[in-house]
Amino acid sequence: MSITPQTEPLTKIKSKQIIEFLKLGKRLDGRSLTQYRDVKIEAGVIGKAEGSAQVSLGNTRVLVGIKVETGPPYSDTPNMGVLTVNAELLPLAHEIFEPGPPDENSIELARVVDRSLRESKALDLESLVIVPGKLAYVVFVDIYILNHDGNLFDASEYAAISGLMNAKLPVVEVEGEEAKPTGDFKELPVRDCPVSVTIAKIDDALLVDPTLEEETMATAKITITTTKDGRICAIQKSGGGTFTFEEVMEAQKIARSKADEVRSLIPGWRG
């Protein structure tokens, strides 16, 4: 069951200040409305994982580890490998996160990142089947939130796609029912570079890459993911507010242009 969250509102002075700045087209941290915080992406930070990447967006920090195993494909897609995305809002990342089973926020986060990767067909799942209907590669994308300062959707998506670009696929030999690793590795077949752009709405202003303070003020957010060809492949509106059609159109234009900018920062993407 989903329940209206209890969010601690910002102090009146602070929210007034944020709104006054927005009216001038500015933000408290000096950014323009369409400017991201510093995007830092470091790939291959966890040696034991087949792929990994750490992303920071200002103070937001996300680590993604990719593990690759072999197992049976889903019965409705016998000719495809398996992609599984999971997200953990770690208690060490913010005082509002509690340990325990995944809540609706971590499930939504994982599913939105999953949609970006899956619908862009970034990972060529058809080439990840080993024995049709019997054996396939299973790619686990585990998202670890290390520090929460807003815009977890984008930070996680950048870390996930960077992790996939960085990942190596263990070569296997099939013996009977089982797959034995040969010890060799090949590249994971990544065909696209989906990039999500999250836009928050505060008092009729649209701004990209909201900080946690800005998210607290925002009535709603929209996350739009585009492929390398500029096709929209995933959208998620979240939060208890609304967008007019004009705002949605404006948002998708912003998303398209910002995505190109971020895509050039993804390590391993040859474009």
Added chain:
Amino acid sequence: MGESGRKLIDENGLRIDGRRLDELRPIRMEVGLLANADGSAYIEQGKSKIIVAVYGPREVHPKHLGLSDRAIVRCRYHMAPFSTQERKSPAPSRREIELSKIIREAFEPVIFSEYYPRSMIDIFIEVLQSDGGTRCAGITAASLALADAGIPLRDLVASCAVGKVEGRLIVDLNDEEDKEGEADMPVAYIPALDAVSLLQMDGQLTEEEFVEALKMAKEACMKIYQMQKQALKQKYVEAKEAVEEQE
């Protein structure tokens, strides 16, 4: 191509169930059918069948979960184990948890929750039979149940999906069209605010297709909105006609 490899849109531009591209499935709505709930509604949209109950505003238990300035809204979207071809586990899936959240968020903008601080409003959506478009039909029916409960609303929320099948945009996808199609975009629209409160998309759309799809979604939602208004008023119109006939 559909399940049997057949085409989903024929040479006359008709879909597998004979509909035109912008045509809704047959829709039937019923209001106030559950005696215990404060408000309730039922919808059949094609083969999808959904029942919704609304309770509240009522006391929050435990009390500390209440908000001092407004009512909290609780929402559960759930599919019956027998609603699908293969039995679905009754435990809430990740999909159901996500949908419960975004459906709740689709209603937060229309409910005057500030009128009822420290209380809660519950929306229970049960999918009895699923044939695509259940989150949208669930929102359409939940609007009726909220209005039936007498909860003050800015407007009803009308919802419908637009998708892409064999390169063509279509409204109100059934299950096969959703599974075989190239894109699915559920939209919830609030006419009085002229704004969307739910928007999701998966698949692939070009910018031009996206613009067109939004336009089609708005038109489809407006058709559903008119049906919602009629369904709400019908019971009272009938009662009025009945007594006036006696006289």
Added chain:
Amino acid sequence: MPLLVERRQLVAPGDLLAEGEYLAGDNAYKDDGRIYAQRLGLADVRGKRVSVVALKGPYMPRVGDLVIGRIVDTTLGGWIVDINSPYTANLSVSDVMGKSFSPEMVSLTKILAIGDIIIAKISAFDRTRDPALTIKERGLGKVEGGVVIDLTPTKVPRLIGKKGSMINMIKQLTGCEVIAGQNGKVLIKGRNLKMVELAIHSVRMVEEQAHTSGLTDRIRKFIEEKK
């Protein structure tokens, strides 16, 4: 600047009622110069004020309202009363006993037990705290007999009628005592069982036909025919 509805027209949430210099009354709201309905009900226009007489809705306590409630719990200082609203009400022991009460001597449930029905008035309510009740006035207190039936709270004014015209008529014709709690609970007491049944049926007619005109006459005709 147009008015878009007639008086007593059936409207639903989101229906546009008026544009321009009109004011939003009960169950209506104004946004960007437009007045919309918040609830299903009948439009009402008084001067520049456009409102909706709701057909359904929860009971919100108001100071001075007469309510019929049920004791659901006791606390150190009194009773908790279900008044069919989003908030339970408190009846304090000092309201019932005066200052003479000593908790070690008297058990609260001997005065009012869980499940007892009371007629009370709302003495305080400000939305930050649960409403407080009083039973000090004449006619208030524990209900010793009769039937309590439900009526949608928004239809209670219809049952009472203009200056009590509807409820007084039902009382006169049936000889029953009929007490309408603003919270949608109606107490009916009478010696003649048939008359009690007619009074109950009259309340049901209000429930089903509140939105129609000529209802008082129809109920009068009904009781007179069945008597």
